[in-house]
Amino acid sequence: MAFNLHNAQKIWKTVSKVPAGKVSSYGFVADLAGLPGRARLVGAVLQYAPQEMSVPWFRILKSNGQLAFQAGSKKAELQTGLLQEEGVVVMSNRVKMKQFGWTPGLGELMELEY
DNA sequence: ACAGTGACAAGTC
């Protein structure tokens, strides 16, 4: 991993704030992490998320609710399984953001920006 | 240096 560790940590930390049973998007996480416009970086960094940090990478989806992985792929199935375990309904590789999208409260937001 | 490629997103048509 040759990407900026500083940014990576902010992203991992932000993703860890997403509660079980809820999902968020790459772009939203990028914004919260103080990296607006860098949704792609979030995905790039998540695949290197250290195991011991137990980052809930699977709660991050595309902004339209679609899983980022190709439908039917091994990764997509794994992600789907992990989400369903938390009660998130996934059908035809997508989730209803209306229903499961995470909308952080003030308290949660304050924990992030120093 | 440079073009292509991504776990993306928002705007236009």
Place this chain on the structure above:
DNA sequence: AGACTTGCCACTG
């Protein structure tokens, strides 16, 4: 609802 375009930026060859 799609399809296409543009903006992102780190990584790779």
